[in-house]
Amino acid sequence: MLDFDALGAGDDEGDAIIEPRQIFTTLVRKPRFKFPSANQGEVLDKWFAKRDRADNTIKMNTGSGKMMVGLLVLQSSLNEGVGPAVYITPDNYLAKQVLQESRDLGIASTTEPDDPDFLAHKSILVVNIDKLVNGKSVFGVGAQGVKIPVGAIVVDDAHACLEAVADQFSISLPSEHEAYAELLELFEDDLRQQSRLGLVEIKSNDPQTLMLVPFWAWQDKAENVLKILHKHRESKELRFSWPLLKSVMSLCSCCLAAVAWRSRRAACR
The missing domain is CATH 3.40.50 (Rossmann fold)
Known part of the structure; x- marks a missing residue:
């Protein structure tokens, strides 16, 4: 055998x-x-x-x-x-x-x-x-x-x-992205209180202007942010980063500018 x-x-x-x-x-x-x-x-x-x-x-x-x-x-x-x-x-x-x-x-x-x-x-x-x-x-x-x-x-x-x-733990949206317009509208009043001129410049596509969404506004409207981004989760700008960030959005910071919207996990700044 x-x-x-x-x-x-x-x-x-x-x-x-x-x-x-x-x-x-x-x-x-x-x-x-x-x-x-x-x-x-x-x-x-x-x-x-x-x-x-x-x-x-x-x-x-x-x-x-x-x-x-x-x-x-x-x-x-x-x-x-x-x-x-x-x-x-x-x-x-x-x-x-x-x-x-x-x-x-x-x-x-x-x-x-x-x-x-x-x-x-x-x-x-x-x-x-x-x-x-x-x-x-x-x-x-x-x-x-x-x-x-x-x-x-x-x-x-x-x-x-x-x-x-x-970079993987961040989201960048061009100003022509639908989610960008929705987020700008969501935080428009908060940005106006921060700087009327800054808001005007962002809406006028001034490439030199950058505004940070106030922390308290980001926290208060977190659910609305999640709904907006979830809706666009399969777009090329969100497809690979959204799964990494969706559960920690409260730890993120958000900047709005004429050229792009960016959210980055605070720990990666």
């Missing part, structure tokens, strides 16, 4: 190489990757020693090879059974660079969250921050719960990514 339990023997996670430097030596890579630099090696060693921590911050200078470090960190995590693994960039341009780097290194990668190899912890997903953080994220949002669990994640250029996240 065949011993089916013996099939695949030696493929256990415990037998996988998890030390990043050793992983590098096993990769079928392009000739330009001879070995990690002293700086890369030191960073990888220090990360490996602290990999059990939930969060680690790695600081490396531009041009010092942080892409390779990030990819090896994620491959190490996958080899250790911590996955799926995601490499996050602030934009598509950097994402393309990471994809090319992974191919040159011989590390499997993909741009598709539903890729079977990614879901099976066999490749690294490379996407920009907007793919991860938005009101309709394929990874799951709010009451939807987690749709795609993430075991290991590298955020490249964290400062730029945080700026992108802040």
Whole structure:
């Protein structure tokens, strides 16, 4: 009889190489990757020693090879059974660079969250921050719960990514949007009390004028604001931000101007 339990023997996670430097030596890579630099090696060693921590911050200078470090960190995590693994960039341009780097290194990668190899912890997903953080994220949002669990994640250029996240937690409406006119009408008396001239300039499309809706007015008319925005929730300006903000509108601030209406969560200002 065949011993089916013996099939695949030696493929256990415990037998996988998890030390990043050793992983590098096993990769079928392009000739330009001879070995990690002293700086890369030191960073990888220090990360490996602290990999059990939930969060680690790695600081490396531009041009010092942080892409390779990030990819090896994620491959190490996958080899250790911590996955799926995601490499996050602030934009598509950097994402393309990471994809090319992974191919040159011989590390499997993909741009598709539903890729079977990614879901099976066999490749690294490379996407920009907007793919991860938005009101309709394929990874799951709010009451939807987690749709795609993430075991290991590298955020490249964290400062730029945080700026992108802040933009996701804001709503900008052009003055020609129907909701803009409705909101301007809703707060017209409050803005008039604040500045008659300012209101006149906003209604005259003066691009230099900006008025903040008084906090008390925003709170008093919160239900009306929700009704207006809910009605337009499927418009392109609201589709991806509304699900993130709808339950915290009371924590938002609102600015009205001739060019756009903007609501931003206070914590992201």
